[in-house]
Amino acid sequence: MSLHTFIGARGGGISVLTALSSVMLIGFAGLATDVGSVYLESRRLQGTADLAALAAIQNPAQAEALATATVSANRWSHDARIRIVRGTYAPDRSIRPGERFRPNAPGPNAVNVEVTTSTPLFFGKLFIPSGRMTITRRATAAQTQLASFQIGSRLLALNGGVANQVLSGLTGSSVSLSVMDYNSLLNADVELLSFVDALRTRMNLEAGTYEETLSSRVEAPVALHALADVLAGQEPRAERAMRQLAQAAEYAGSVGPLDTLIDLGPYAQQDHTAQLGASQIQVSAMDLATAVLQIAGGDRQVRLNLGAGVPGLASTDVWLAIGERPNNSPWLAVTDDENVIIRTAQMRLFIQAQVRPAGALGALANVRLPILLEMASAQARLNSIRCGFDPRDREVTLDVAPSIGSLSLGDINTSRLDDFRTALHPTRADLVRVGPIRVQGEGRVELGGQAWQQVRFNGSDIDGGVVKQVHTRDTAQATISSLLGRTNLTVAAGGLGLSTGAVTSSVRGALTTAAAPLDGLVNGLSDLLGVRLGEADVRVNGVRCGGAALVA
Incomplete structure (x- = not known):
């Protein structure tokens, strides 16, 4: 078939559009899967960070060990990284919520726990060589005084x-x-x-x-x-x-x-x-x-x-x-x-x-x-x-x-x-x-x-x-x-x-x-x-x- 004839042909157009649309739909489905997976893992990680903070504040002197044990008990892989910051928390309404925790202040009564890990991607691995996305969640627990x-x-x-x-x-x-x-x-x-x-x-x-x-x-x-x-x-x-x-x-x-x-x-x-x-x-x-x-x-x-x-x-x-x-x-x-x-x-x-x-x-x-x-x-x-x-x-x-x-x-x-x-x-x-x-x-x-x-x-x-x-x-x-x-x-x-x-x-x-x-x-x-x-x-x-x- 000559090029002129091919260009003028009307048959098979739907198949081409369907093929192209399918690629886009598969891409969106993969993206939705990645977004949902990351969201669910983020929620689970936040819950783990909350539990780790509550465990750490029970004995702040052993905060690192208690937080690590809590993260491991919640089935996170060994690549989870934990950062502990001790400080003071003042439940004062006149202070903005983000400023009520003072890190490394004397007389600490609170612990801030930061947990960082990564979660696998499905469609996203086509664009991210490692095929994983890093997520971080934080929680602060204070002693009830x-x-x-x-x-x-x-x-x-x-x-x-x-x-x-x-x-x-x-x-x-x-x-x-x-x-x-x-x-x-x-x-x-x-x-x-x-x-x-x-x-x-x-x-x-x-x-x-x-x-x-x-x-x-x-x-x-x-x-x-x-x-x-x-x-x-x-x-x-x-x-x-x-x-x-x-x-x-x-x-x-x-x-x-x-x-x-x-x-x-x-x-x-x-x-x-x-x-x-x-x-x-x-x-x-x-x-x-x-x-x-x-x-x-x-x-x-x-x-x-x-x-x-x-x-x-x-x-x-x-x-x-x-x-x-x-x-x-x-x-x-x-x-x-x-x-x-x-x-x-x-x-x-x-x-x-x-x-x-x-x-x-x-x-x-x-x-x-x-x-x-x-x-x-x-x-x-x-x-x-x-x-x-x-x-x-x-x-x-x-x-x-x-x-x-x-x-x-x-x-x-x-x-x-x-x-x-x-x-x-x-x-x-x-x-x-x-x-x-x-x-x-x-x-x-x-x-x-x-x-x-x-x-x-x-x-x-x-x-x-x-x-x-x-x-x-x-x-x-x-x-x-x-x-x-x-x-x-x-x-x-x-x-x-x-x-x-x-x-x-x-x-x-x-x-x-x-x-x-x-x-x-x-x-x-x-x-x-x-x-x-x-x-x-x-x-x-x-x-x-x-x-x-x-x-x-």
């Missing part, structure tokens, strides 16, 4: 008589514990979630999360008996003392939901822990019992008649009012959230003491000292958690704001002491009034400067349950001695042959004599209730660094 901390725990020793009167007032019954009983309670710690488990059993709750247990209304005796159940078998004397306290609290009233006192954070939705004590949140039994009694029945006023039981004072009467924590803030929190704030309760303390002055005035009358102490809430919040590879490198930093308030010498209406919505205005008081002799006095010391201060707890502090104190800058003024030293006196002493100067000197001497025992009394009472003017006491109950989560 949680800290438990509380505020208002400083008790080191107790005056048994004063403590019994305070607890009798809080329980509404008679409490008669010995000093040895109190010491056993002070030295006993309980595991917090074990207490909630015991509380659930006492309340006959068949099932439910920790949050559901704490959100149920509970009577004070039930909560205290649950505490005693946890102490059973480990602290026999402390258990017996707690049982006595629970029996005395029969008329203390309903505590209400304990979730206003304890914020379990991420543990709240759990109904058990993997093993007993796994949460590692140790709490002082005495602190927890006192906190429970404080919220039983809401705002309350307690009257203490100490008589001549305070050395150095002729007689002492005390009125104590305890308010609620502002904004329903908890007393103890488990969190990784810097916005969770715990607070102490507000407190008012009015003391009416009498002391016998020296000199001629002492034969005529005692000096009366009406003193009002008002304390706002101290506050604490989480600043940071650092989890090192060595447990001794753990560190928790808290921001703490001490309690502020005032000390006043003057008379008040004691019936309004527990009305925290109304300000009290002490008036000039008669310190001495006998015949023509009249001595009046007034004084006031204000404490301010409630700025946040950082407090760091290392691993030894946390394991040892160390309590740290934070003070306002003017905390030296937060004493009865400081108040009485600034008291203004006005004296009228006509008709008995006593000079105004002699009366003033005698009264000043009485104030000096009363200062030390009154400071001791105030400190003991405020210690028992977990707050002291111008100060704050904080403790880190535990820190969790072992959990792992993918973060990138």
Whole structure:
């Protein structure tokens, strides 16, 4: 056939087009196969990288070995290459996600794993001589960091008589514990979630999360008996003392939901822990019992008649009012959230003491000292958690704001002491009034400067349950001695042959004599209730660094 004839021929065109189209279709099919294969292998490799990162963060010191074993266990060939980078991860919303992991930063708490391998191509080998495509996937895992901390725990020793009167007032019954009983309670710690488990059993709750247990209304005796159940078998004397306290609290009233006192954070939705004590949140039994009694029945006023039981004072009467924590803030929190704030309760303390002055005035009358102490809430919040590879490198930093308030010498209406919505205005008081002799006095010391201060707890502090104190800058003024030293006196002493100067000197001497025992009394009472003017006491109950989560 001539060329001209061939060009003009019309037959067989479809076959040619079909042949050419088939080549294209086969090419596209091969390309689709390659793309699908690479995609599936990439997905599988990403899953392997995720698992490798989670394995590596369990023991970062052995990250390379753990990641390699995980990759091999997922049936990747020996050509897989693994790169490990240790660093820190900050779950801070203000930081862009890609910048939250800081490679090679000190105090690492995260591991970045990069896995690189190759996958075979089918059609692509016509264009790539090796016939394989390199794929790389990365994953970052960080340790889950949680800290438990509380505020208002400083008790080191107790005056048994004063403590019994305070607890009798809080329980509404008679409490008669010995000093040895109190010491056993002070030295006993309980595991917090074990207490909630015991509380659930006492309340006959068949099932439910920790949050559901704490959100149920509970009577004070039930909560205290649950505490005693946890102490059973480990602290026999402390258990017996707690049982006595629970029996005395029969008329203390309903505590209400304990979730206003304890914020379990991420543990709240759990109904058990993997093993007993796994949460590692140790709490002082005495602190927890006192906190429970404080919220039983809401705002309350307690009257203490100490008589001549305070050395150095002729007689002492005390009125104590305890308010609620502002904004329903908890007393103890488990969190990784810097916005969770715990607070102490507000407190008012009015003391009416009498002391016998020296000199001629002492034969005529005692000096009366009406003193009002008002304390706002101290506050604490989480600043940071650092989890090192060595447990001794753990560190928790808290921001703490001490309690502020005032000390006043003057008379008040004691019936309004527990009305925290109304300000009290002490008036000039008669310190001495006998015949023509009249001595009046007034004084006031204000404490301010409630700025946040950082407090760091290392691993030894946390394991040892160390309590740290934070003070306002003017905390030296937060004493009865400081108040009485600034008291203004006005004296009228006509008709008995006593000079105004002699009366003033005698009264000043009485104030000096009363200062030390009154400071001791105030400190003991405020210690028992977990707050002291111008100060704050904080403790880190535990820190969790072992959990792992993918973060990138």
